[in-house]
Amino acid sequence: MTQAFVSERIRRLPPYLFARIDELKQEAIASGIDVIDLGVGDPDVRTPDKIIERLKSAVHGEGAHRYSSYSGLPRLRKTFASWFEKRYGVSLDPDREILPLIGSKEGIGHIFFGVCNPGDETLLPDPGYPVYAAAATLAGAISRFFPLRSDRNYLPEIDEIQKLISPRTKMLWMNYPSNPTTAVATEDVFRSMVELAKDNRLLICHDTAYAELAFDGRKSVSLMQIPGGKETGVEFHSMSKTFCMTGWRVGFAVGNGEAIGALAKVKTNLDSGIFLPIQEAAITAFTDCGEEAEGIRKRFEARRNSFVSGLNEIGWKVPLPPATFYVWAPLPSGYSSMEFSAKLLKEAGIVCTPGVGFGDNGEGFVRMTLTVPEDRLALALERIAALKVEW
Ligand SMILES: Cc1ncc(COP(=O)(O)O)c(C=O)c1O
Numbered sequence: 001m002t003q004a005f006v007s008e009r010i011r012r013l014p015p016y017l018f019a020r021i022d023e024l025k026q027e028a029i030a031s032g033i034d035v036i037d038l039g040v041g042d043p044d045v046r047t048p049d050k051i052i053e054r055l056k057s058a059v060h061g062e063g064a065h066r067y068s069s070y071s072g073l074p075r076l077r078k079t080f081a082s083w084f085e086k087r088y089g090v091s092l093d094p095d096r097e098i099l100p101l102i103g104s105k106e107g108i109g110h111i112f113f114g115v116c117n118p119g120d121e122t123l124l125p126d127p128g129y130p131v132y133a134a135a136a137t138l139a140g141a142i143s144r145f146f147p148l149r150s151d152r153n154y155l156p157e158i159d160e161i162q163k164l165i166s167p168r169t170k171m172l173w174m175n176y177p178s179n180p181t182t183a184v185a186t187e188d189v190f191r192s193m194v195e196l197a198k199d200n201r202l203l204i205c206h207d208t209a210y211a212e213l214a215f216d217g218r219k220s221v222s223l224m225q226i227p228g229g230k231e232t233g234v235e236f237h238s239m240s241k242t243f244c245m246t247g248w249r250v251g252f253a254v255g256n257g258e259a260i261g262a263l264a265k266v267k268t269n270l271d272s273g274i275f276l277p278i279q280e281a282a283i284t285a286f287t288d289c290g291e292e293a294e295g296i297r298k299r300f301e302a303r304r305n306s307f308v309s310g311l312n313e314i315g316w317k318v319p320l321p322p323a324t325f326y327v328w329a330p331l332p333s334g335y336s337s338m339e340f341s342a343k344l345l346k347e348a349g350i351v352c353t354p355g356v357g358f359g360d361n362g363e364g365f366v367r368m369t370l371t372v373p374e375d376r377l378a379l380a381l382e383r384i385a386a387l388k389v390e391w
Helices: 008-012 019-030 049-059 074-088 104-115 131-138 158-162 187-200 257-270 276-288 290-314 337-348 374-385
Strands: 098-101 121-126 142-147 169-175 203-207 233-238 251-255 326-330 365-369
Touching: 008 131, 019 337, 049 276, 074 098, 074 251, 074 276, 098 104, 098 257, 104 131, 104 169, 104 203, 104 233, 104 251, 104 257, 121 131, 131 142, 142 158, 158 187, 169 187, 187 203, 233 257, 251 257, 290 326, 290 374, 337 365, 337 374
Parallel strands: 121 142, 121 169, 169 203, 203 233
Antiparallel strands: 098 251, 233 251, 326 365
16 A cells, blocks of 8 residues: 555654554454453543533523633633642642643644654653653654653653753653553652752653542642642643543643643644534533542542452462553563553453553553453452463
């Protein structure tokens, strides 16, 4: 097949590492296996009723069908600002420092176009959410990866990062609570990253999609809480996980006014705002669904407790994730992450994600999600227990 209609930048995107697992999954389904999909981070739990009801009523509103403003309803931006103040004690200017997004992934992808020139460099965590590197490639930026290691609690190490900085380095990406490692970061970590960013004139981009899914009484930290954080950084928030709204596509970015403005300019030229009834529903979520969000968090915490203790009883020594709805599980010896994922699928009908898909440093791990019902997680445990593996 020719590639006459495929751009260089698309050709430069890395091959789809999960393709083999996908193929095996389709084969397993076709052969009648009852597949338990712990591969995708997409909650089975329903969006809270109040949010759905608000969407329904707003759809009938006058003008609901029309284009919305690029920067979102002023009431929506104010709602994000009040929530931020309450949650983190940080005040943000709703006109300059907050931008609604069509899901945080949209903003994460587009900010590269607003900030980087072709050939600029961006520092990315390995393992990390693959969208950062893909977006860098699409924008013509170059990715430099710094390692996150289990023996350092998956926190960035300053000297490793410093080695990678060049005069063309523009951005430093962080993601806490982290996908896939589930790690959380303390204020000290953010403080040292802010210093590093200031010294080297970098923009910190902090992806905090799992901010509200921290467990055991932890409260995740916002970059905006750190002195200098707002000036040196942009932070991406998502409603997808907090309120189980993955398909609704709504999130927001906060932080440095200049970078937020650049992102807004990209978006003005590429999209036409969030569907108005979804904005109304988002306002309801942030003003009236605190208890529901807490219920969602507790549900994932309970699933984490029973699934991870079940794994440990079987003999698979997996640490308790401090946050997110993922389990980042070290492999028994003798397997690569692709091999073990293929084994889980073939012999137990369980889909998981091979760690190497998140970067070279993800090798040695698989990621499993807690986004299927409790009885399916229990069945997954039974099947894992029946595997012939030397844990
Ligand atoms: C680390 C991380 N960031 C961002 C996102 C994107 O979330 P959304 O675009 O639904 O807000 C995801 C989704 O899985 C994620 O895992």
